[in-house]
Amino acid sequence: MEAFPSSICRACRLRLLKPSQNRAFSTSPAHMYIPPESPVFVDVPEPLQSLRDRPAPAKGVLPVPRELFPARRPDKPGKEYLANVTRDPLPKNVLPPEKLTEIGKYKRRMADLRKSYLRDGLKELYSRKRSVDSQLAHNSALRRQETARLAAQPEREDERLTKISVPSAMQPQKPLQLSPEEELAIYNTRKAAHEARLAAKHEDRLDKLHTLYMNARSFITTKDQLAAALDATFTTTRSIWRTGKPDTVEEMIRRGRDRTADQGRGGLMLASDVNERALRDQERMQKIAEKLSGGKI
The missing domain is CATH 1.20.5 (Single alpha-helices involved in coiled-coils or other helix-helix interfaces)
Incomplete structure (x- = not known):
């Protein structure tokens, strides 16, 4: 099937692809122009712009990068730290070059190369970190200065003339400014x-x-x-009523009506009142003694 440019409409493309109406030389029946397996067998409208396949989203979450220069290690990457992490073997453990095999020489070269890479990488990362931190601190200081300038700038004249009238009591008040002596x-x-x-x-x-x-x-x-x-x-044979009958409601009301007076209602002094007053005086004396002695008695 011949391909035509995409600028031609679909109807014109199908008409151009239509076979000739001339009589065929063969007597066998001619095949259908659009077979069922053709992509254009079903009339589906296509957008003017071509569809692009979007890449599949990456699955998973990247881990948080490790902090190479934490605050608890201010010596990193100083000379002492680099000397410890890239320590050379002791002289007694170093063989002369003429006694080394090819594999031994290769391993020694790789070890020296790894040490040099580690030293250079740590130095480069530390310098990059310092530059990034200084840039962030500079940007933060600029933002703070801009915020302070915007907060302290006076009100524009057009806003002052066109704003709604607000009572002074409802306007935002500035915080109280205290002198150092008052704060102290x-x-x-x-x-x-x-x-x-x-x-x-x-x-x-x-x-x-x-x-x-x-x-x-x-x-x-x-x-x-x-x-x-x-x-x-719990082991007792004494009756609870041996000490006397319980107080009646009238007696309790009469006793609680005036506890500060020496006599009760109608000038009658009850025995229970005397006992209660004696117990109360004893408690008061105990509290006074505890207060004077400074301890529990």
Whole structure:
């Protein structure tokens, strides 16, 4: 099949490719012009521009490159580091050239070549890193300067004349500018408050430690003490009503209505009030003694 330029339309191309209407010499039936296996058997419109096959996307993710000059190794690649990584063999281990075979000479040349490549490569990479870092720092400084200049530049006159009126109270306020003396005074005040909080925490810890030490005398540490405590708590034949009947609701209300007065309601002094006041006075005296002695009693 003869090929025609792509500038000819598809209909014209098919018409030009159409076989001649002259009578064939043979008596066998003529074949169809477009067989089923032909690409143009099905009329599919084609775009004016040719389709290009896109390359397949690369699968996988490249690893993060290793940092050759980390901050924890400031000596890299100094002379001492290069001397250590490209160390020459000891003189006693070096054979003279006349005693080396061809393979030995080849290995020695390759070792010297690898050492020289390592030294030159590290130096070149370090110089490239320094140049890149300096360029990045320079660009960053330029951006910071430009940002500061744009932030500090005055408002344009056309914007000032055409902007919406905003009350002064709603406009953004500039941060408070403090003098060095005022900043030092604020720092000293906050430092003193912080030290006071730490001291209070320390005193509280000491008080809790002393309380724990004083209460340790009643801790149960052995099986015998645990058995004695269980027997004293659960093994008893005494009735809970032997000490008297429980207080009624009226008595509890009368006792709690005025706890600061010496007498209760109607001038009546109850026995339970006397006992409660005595216990409360005892607790207060114990707290006063603990405060004066500075420890738990």
